[in-house]
Amino acid sequence: MTLPQDAPAHAVKTVIVPAAGMGTRFLPATKTVPKELLPVVDTPGIELIAEEAAHLGATRLAVITAPKKQEVLEHFKRFPELEATLESRGKTEQLEKVRRANQLIQPVSVVQEEPLGLGHAVSLAESVLDDDEDVVAIMLPDDLVLPMGVVEKMVEVREQLGGSVLCAVEVPEDEVYNYGVFEIEDADYDGPYTVKKVKGMVEKPSVEDAPSNFVATGRYLLDRKIFDALRRITPGAGGELQLTDAIDLLIDEGHPVHILVHDGKRHDLGNPGGYIPAVVDFGLSHPVYGKHLKRALRQILEEHGA
Ligand code: G1P
Numbered sequence: 001m002t003l004p005q006d007a008p009a010h011a012v013k014t015v016i017v018p019a020a021g022m023g024t025r026f027l028p029a030t031k032t033v034p035k036e037l038l039p040v041v042d043t044p045g046i047e048l049i050a051e052e053a054a055h056l057g058a059t060r061l062a063v064i065t066a067p068k069k070q071e072v073l074e075h076f077k078r079f080p081e082l083e084a085t086l087e088s089r090g091k092t093e094q095l096e097k098v099r100r101a102n103q104l105i106q107p108v109s110v111v112q113e114e115p116l117g118l119g120h121a122v123s124l125a126e127s128v129l130d131d132d133e134d135v136v137a138i139m140l141p142d143d144l145v146l147p148m149g150v151v152e153k154m155v156e157v158r159e160q161l162g163g164s165v166l167c168a169v170e171v172p173e174d175e176v177y178n179y180g181v182f183e184i185e186d187a188d189y190d191g192p193y194t195v196k197k198v199k200g201m202v203e204k205p206s207v208e209d210a211p212s213n214f215v216a217t218g219r220y221l222l223d224r225k226i227f228d229a230l231r232r233i234t235p236g237a238g239g240e241l242q243l244t245d246a247i248d249l250l251i252d253e254g255h256p257v258h259i260l261v262h263d264g265k266r267h268d269l270g271n272p273g274g275y276i277p278a279v280v281d282f283g284l285s286h287p288v289y290g291k292h293l294k295r296a297l298r299q300i301l302e303e304h305g306a
Contacts (some may be wrong), residue, residue: 015053117240142270143218163256167219179215194261203244
Protein backbone atom coordinates (compact mmCIF):
# COMPACT_ATOMS: atom_id res chain seq x y z
CA MET A 1 0.00 0.00 0.00
CA THR A 2 1.16 3.56 -0.68
CA LEU A 3 0.03 6.90 0.60
CA PRO A 4 -2.47 8.73 -1.58
CA GLN A 5 -0.73 11.07 -4.08
CA ASP A 6 -2.01 14.19 -2.38
CA ALA A 7 -1.13 13.11 1.18
CA PRO A 8 0.99 15.78 2.88
CA ALA A 9 4.57 14.80 3.67
CA HIS A 10 3.87 14.94 7.41
CA ALA A 11 0.87 12.59 7.21
CA VAL A 12 0.84 9.66 9.60
CA LYS A 13 1.78 6.48 7.74
CA THR A 14 2.29 4.12 10.66
CA VAL A 15 0.09 3.51 13.66
CA ILE A 16 1.80 1.55 16.42
CA VAL A 17 -0.45 -0.77 18.42
CA PRO A 18 1.13 -2.27 21.53
CA ALA A 19 -0.66 -5.58 22.05
CA ALA A 20 1.86 -7.70 23.93
CA GLY A 21 0.26 -7.55 27.39
CA MET A 22 -0.74 -10.75 29.17
CA GLY A 23 -4.29 -9.62 29.84
CA THR A 24 -4.14 -10.80 33.44
CA ARG A 25 -7.24 -8.81 34.38
CA PHE A 26 -9.20 -10.89 31.88
CA LEU A 27 -8.25 -14.36 33.03
CA PRO A 28 -9.37 -17.05 32.48
CA ALA A 29 -10.55 -15.88 29.01
CA THR A 30 -7.06 -14.63 28.14
CA LYS A 31 -5.45 -17.95 28.96
CA THR A 32 -5.92 -18.85 25.27
CA VAL A 33 -7.60 -15.82 23.65
CA PRO A 34 -5.61 -12.59 23.36
CA LYS A 35 -7.41 -9.69 25.04
CA GLU A 36 -7.32 -7.72 21.77
CA LEU A 37 -9.48 -10.37 20.07
CA LEU A 38 -12.32 -10.21 22.59
CA PRO A 39 -15.39 -8.97 20.72
CA VAL A 40 -17.10 -5.63 21.16
CA VAL A 41 -20.49 -7.02 20.10
CA ASP A 42 -19.07 -9.02 17.14
CA THR A 43 -15.86 -7.19 16.24
CA PRO A 44 -12.52 -7.73 18.00
CA GLY A 45 -11.15 -4.61 19.70
CA ILE A 46 -8.04 -4.72 17.49
CA GLU A 47 -10.22 -4.44 14.36
CA LEU A 48 -11.83 -1.29 15.77
CA ILE A 49 -8.32 0.13 16.19
CA ALA A 50 -7.41 -0.88 12.61
CA GLU A 51 -10.55 0.92 11.45
CA GLU A 52 -9.54 4.05 13.37
CA ALA A 53 -6.02 3.90 11.90
CA ALA A 54 -7.37 3.49 8.35
CA HIS A 55 -9.79 6.38 8.97
CA LEU A 56 -6.77 8.51 9.90
CA GLY A 57 -5.25 7.65 6.53
CA ALA A 58 -2.45 5.49 7.91
CA THR A 59 -1.36 2.59 5.73
CA ARG A 60 0.62 0.47 8.17
CA LEU A 61 -0.40 -1.02 11.51
CA ALA A 62 2.67 -2.04 13.49
CA VAL A 63 1.22 -4.55 15.93
CA ILE A 64 3.53 -5.39 18.81
CA THR A 65 2.78 -8.79 20.26
CA ALA A 66 4.31 -11.32 22.58
CA PRO A 67 5.69 -14.50 20.91
CA LYS A 68 2.62 -16.50 21.99
CA LYS A 69 0.06 -13.95 20.79
CA GLN A 70 0.36 -14.36 17.04
CA GLU A 71 -3.41 -14.94 16.70
CA VAL A 72 -3.74 -11.16 16.85
CA LEU A 73 -1.96 -10.96 13.48
CA GLU A 74 -3.88 -13.97 12.16
CA HIS A 75 -7.03 -11.91 12.42
CA PHE A 76 -5.72 -9.69 9.59
CA LYS A 77 -4.93 -12.55 7.22
CA ARG A 78 -7.18 -13.95 4.50
CA PHE A 79 -9.12 -17.12 5.33
CA PRO A 80 -9.71 -18.62 1.83
CA GLU A 81 -11.55 -21.79 2.93
CA LEU A 82 -14.07 -19.89 5.05
CA GLU A 83 -14.49 -17.27 2.34
CA ALA A 84 -15.15 -19.96 -0.29
CA THR A 85 -17.75 -21.67 1.93
CA LEU A 86 -19.56 -18.41 2.68
CA GLU A 87 -19.45 -17.44 -0.99
CA SER A 88 -20.87 -20.76 -2.17
CA ARG A 89 -23.70 -20.39 0.35
CA GLY A 90 -24.48 -16.85 -0.75
CA LYS A 91 -23.67 -15.40 2.67
CA THR A 92 -22.37 -12.09 1.32
CA GLU A 93 -22.77 -10.07 4.52
CA GLN A 94 -20.71 -12.56 6.55
CA LEU A 95 -18.19 -12.80 3.73
CA GLU A 96 -17.60 -9.06 3.94
CA LYS A 97 -17.12 -9.30 7.68
CA VAL A 98 -14.49 -12.01 7.25
CA ARG A 99 -12.59 -9.97 4.62
CA ARG A 100 -12.85 -6.63 6.32
CA ALA A 101 -9.82 -6.70 8.63
CA ASN A 102 -7.61 -7.76 5.76
CA GLN A 103 -8.80 -4.90 3.58
CA LEU A 104 -8.49 -2.11 6.13
CA ILE A 105 -4.75 -1.68 6.51
CA GLN A 106 -1.41 -3.46 6.10
CA PRO A 107 -0.48 -5.11 9.41
CA VAL A 108 3.18 -5.59 10.30
CA SER A 109 4.20 -7.88 13.11
CA VAL A 110 6.73 -6.73 15.69
CA VAL A 111 7.53 -9.26 18.41
CA GLN A 112 8.40 -8.18 21.94
CA GLU A 113 10.22 -11.16 23.39
CA GLU A 114 9.97 -10.02 27.00
CA PRO A 115 7.41 -7.84 28.80
CA LEU A 116 9.72 -4.90 29.55
CA GLY A 117 7.07 -2.17 29.42
CA LEU A 118 5.10 0.05 27.05
CA GLY A 119 8.14 2.21 26.28
CA HIS A 120 10.15 -0.85 25.28
CA ALA A 121 7.28 -2.19 23.16
CA VAL A 122 6.96 1.10 21.27
CA SER A 123 10.74 1.36 20.76
CA LEU A 124 10.70 -1.89 18.77
CA ALA A 125 8.44 -0.40 16.11
CA GLU A 126 11.16 1.95 14.87
CA SER A 127 12.52 -0.90 12.76
CA VAL A 128 9.43 -0.96 10.52
CA LEU A 129 9.32 2.78 9.78
CA ASP A 130 10.40 4.31 6.48
CA ASP A 131 13.18 6.91 6.56
CA ASP A 132 10.81 9.73 5.65
CA GLU A 133 8.40 9.17 8.55
CA ASP A 134 8.92 12.04 10.98
CA VAL A 135 5.82 11.34 13.02
CA VAL A 136 4.00 8.24 14.28
CA ALA A 137 0.70 7.62 16.01
CA ILE A 138 0.26 5.19 18.87
CA MET A 139 -3.15 3.73 19.62
CA LEU A 140 -3.48 1.64 22.77
CA PRO A 141 -6.08 -1.03 22.03
CA ASP A 142 -7.37 -0.99 25.62
CA ASP A 143 -8.70 2.51 25.04
CA LEU A 144 -11.65 3.23 22.79
CA VAL A 145 -11.80 6.97 22.21
CA LEU A 146 -15.10 8.01 20.65
CA PRO A 147 -16.28 9.34 18.32
CA MET A 148 -13.55 8.07 16.04
CA GLY A 149 -11.20 10.74 14.70
CA VAL A 150 -9.40 12.21 17.69
CA VAL A 151 -5.94 11.68 16.14
CA GLU A 152 -7.04 13.70 13.10
CA LYS A 153 -7.65 16.61 15.49
CA MET A 154 -4.26 16.02 17.10
CA VAL A 155 -2.67 16.22 13.63
CA GLU A 156 -4.29 19.65 13.18
CA VAL A 157 -2.89 20.80 16.53
CA ARG A 158 0.58 19.56 15.56
CA GLU A 159 0.36 21.46 12.28
CA GLN A 160 -0.05 24.66 14.30
CA LEU A 161 2.18 24.00 17.31
CA GLY A 162 4.70 21.40 16.10
CA GLY A 163 6.23 18.80 18.40
CA SER A 164 4.08 16.01 19.80
CA VAL A 165 0.41 15.93 20.77
CA LEU A 166 -1.29 13.54 23.17
CA CYS A 167 -4.92 12.89 23.95
CA ALA A 168 -6.04 13.63 27.51
CA VAL A 169 -9.14 13.32 29.62
CA GLU A 170 -9.94 14.62 33.07
CA VAL A 171 -10.55 11.92 35.69
CA PRO A 172 -11.60 12.14 39.36
CA GLU A 173 -8.55 12.97 41.48
CA ASP A 174 -8.62 9.63 43.30
CA GLU A 175 -8.19 7.73 39.99
CA VAL A 176 -5.01 9.40 38.70
CA TYR A 177 -2.73 6.65 40.01
CA ASN A 178 -3.84 4.40 37.11
CA TYR A 179 -2.51 6.71 34.41
CA GLY A 180 0.21 8.87 32.94
CA VAL A 181 -0.56 12.30 34.43
CA PHE A 182 0.21 15.72 32.89
CA GLU A 183 1.60 18.84 34.47
CA ILE A 184 0.05 21.55 32.32
CA GLU A 185 -0.10 25.28 31.59
CA ASP A 186 -1.99 27.42 29.12
CA ALA A 187 -1.03 26.93 25.49
CA ASP A 188 -0.44 29.55 22.86
CA TYR A 189 -3.07 27.96 20.66
CA ASP A 190 -5.70 29.48 18.46
CA GLY A 191 -8.20 26.91 17.27
CA PRO A 192 -11.37 24.98 17.93
CA TYR A 193 -10.10 22.45 20.50
CA THR A 194 -9.14 22.54 24.17
CA VAL A 195 -5.36 22.39 24.10
CA LYS A 196 -2.84 22.72 26.95
CA LYS A 197 0.92 22.84 26.98
CA VAL A 198 2.60 20.00 28.87
CA LYS A 199 5.38 20.96 31.31
CA GLY A 200 5.95 17.42 32.54
CA MET A 201 4.45 13.96 32.64
CA VAL A 202 4.56 11.31 35.35
CA GLU A 203 3.52 7.67 35.15
CA LYS A 204 1.11 6.37 37.78
CA PRO A 205 1.87 8.87 40.56
CA SER A 206 0.26 8.62 43.98
CA VAL A 207 -2.84 10.77 44.37
CA GLU A 208 -0.83 13.20 46.55
CA ASP A 209 1.98 13.59 44.03
CA ALA A 210 -0.15 13.91 40.89
CA PRO A 211 0.42 17.28 39.17
CA SER A 212 -3.17 17.43 37.83
CA ASN A 213 -6.12 15.23 36.99
CA PHE A 214 -5.49 15.40 33.24
CA VAL A 215 -4.37 11.93 32.15
CA ALA A 216 -3.16 10.20 28.99
CA THR A 217 -5.81 8.16 27.28
CA GLY A 218 -4.29 5.89 24.71
CA ARG A 219 -3.77 8.13 21.67
CA TYR A 220 -0.37 9.66 20.99
CA LEU A 221 0.97 11.60 18.02
CA LEU A 222 4.70 11.56 18.52
CA ASP A 223 7.64 13.08 16.76
CA ARG A 224 10.16 10.50 15.59
CA LYS A 225 12.53 11.87 18.25
CA ILE A 226 10.63 9.65 20.70
CA PHE A 227 12.71 6.65 19.60
CA ASP A 228 15.93 8.38 20.55
CA ALA A 229 14.44 9.30 23.94
CA LEU A 230 13.26 5.71 24.45
CA ARG A 231 16.86 4.53 24.07
CA ARG A 232 17.92 6.81 26.91
CA ILE A 233 15.36 6.08 29.66
CA THR A 234 15.78 3.67 32.55
CA PRO A 235 13.11 1.50 34.18
CA GLY A 236 10.44 3.60 35.91
CA ALA A 237 7.03 2.87 37.45
CA GLY A 238 6.53 -0.87 38.00
CA GLY A 239 10.18 -1.48 37.05
CA GLU A 240 9.22 -1.10 33.37
CA LEU A 241 10.48 1.13 30.56
CA GLN A 242 7.72 3.72 30.37
CA LEU A 243 6.62 5.70 27.32
CA THR A 244 5.65 8.47 29.74
CA ASP A 245 9.27 8.82 30.90
CA ALA A 246 10.52 9.19 27.32
CA ILE A 247 7.94 11.91 26.66
CA ASP A 248 8.96 13.64 29.89
CA LEU A 249 12.60 13.48 28.79
CA LEU A 250 11.72 15.14 25.46
CA ILE A 251 9.89 17.91 27.33
CA ASP A 252 12.94 18.48 29.55
CA GLU A 253 15.02 18.87 26.42
CA GLY A 254 12.71 21.57 25.04
CA HIS A 255 10.55 19.50 22.68
CA PRO A 256 7.03 20.99 22.53
CA VAL A 257 4.35 18.63 23.84
CA HIS A 258 0.66 19.53 24.01
CA ILE A 259 -2.50 17.71 25.00
CA LEU A 260 -5.80 17.83 23.26
CA VAL A 261 -8.48 17.47 25.92
CA HIS A 262 -10.96 14.94 24.55
CA ASP A 263 -14.58 16.00 24.94
CA GLY A 264 -16.18 12.78 23.78
CA LYS A 265 -16.54 9.30 25.18
CA ARG A 266 -13.98 6.73 26.19
CA HIS A 267 -14.14 3.06 27.11
CA ASP A 268 -11.46 0.98 28.81
CA LEU A 269 -11.46 -2.48 27.23
CA GLY A 270 -8.55 -3.58 29.41
CA ASN A 271 -10.63 -4.99 32.25
CA PRO A 272 -14.10 -6.51 32.57
CA GLY A 273 -15.40 -3.47 34.47
CA GLY A 274 -14.76 -1.24 31.46
CA TYR A 275 -15.30 -3.84 28.76
CA ILE A 276 -18.89 -4.69 29.77
CA PRO A 277 -20.19 -1.09 29.50
CA ALA A 278 -18.37 -0.76 26.14
CA VAL A 279 -20.18 -3.81 24.80
CA VAL A 280 -23.49 -2.51 26.14
CA ASP A 281 -22.87 0.89 24.55
CA PHE A 282 -21.99 -0.58 21.16
CA GLY A 283 -24.81 -3.12 21.50
CA LEU A 284 -27.41 -0.43 22.13
CA SER A 285 -26.31 1.40 18.95
CA HIS A 286 -26.35 -1.78 16.90
CA PRO A 287 -28.99 -1.88 14.13
CA VAL A 288 -29.79 -5.56 14.72
CA TYR A 289 -29.35 -6.04 18.47
CA GLY A 290 -30.01 -2.55 19.86
CA LYS A 291 -33.77 -2.70 20.27
CA HIS A 292 -33.85 -6.08 21.95
CA LEU A 293 -30.88 -5.22 24.17
CA LYS A 294 -32.64 -2.10 25.46
CA ARG A 295 -35.63 -4.18 26.48
CA ALA A 296 -33.45 -6.87 28.01
CA LEU A 297 -31.43 -4.31 29.97
CA ARG A 298 -34.57 -2.70 31.39
CA GLN A 299 -35.69 -6.08 32.63
CA ILE A 300 -32.29 -6.92 34.09
CA LEU A 301 -32.13 -3.56 35.88
CA GLU A 302 -35.58 -4.16 37.30
CA GLU A 303 -34.58 -7.60 38.53
CA HIS A 304 -31.60 -6.02 40.23
CA GLY A 305 -33.80 -3.38 41.84
CA ALA A 306 -32.00 -0.59 39.96
C1 G1P B 1 -0.85 3.07 29.82
C2 G1P B 1 0.12 4.25 29.94
C3 G1P B 1 -0.50 5.37 30.77
C4 G1P B 1 -1.83 5.77 30.16
C5 G1P B 1 -2.75 4.55 30.03
C6 G1P B 1 -4.02 4.92 29.27
O1 G1P B 1 -0.99 2.47 31.09
O2 G1P B 1 1.33 3.79 30.51
O3 G1P B 1 0.37 6.47 30.80
O4 G1P B 1 -2.45 6.78 30.95
O5 G1P B 1 -2.10 3.49 29.31
O6 G1P B 1 -4.89 3.85 29.19
P1 G1P B 1 -1.65 1.01 31.30
O7 G1P B 1 -3.14 1.21 31.25
O8 G1P B 1 -1.15 0.16 30.19
O9 G1P B 1 -1.18 0.57 32.64
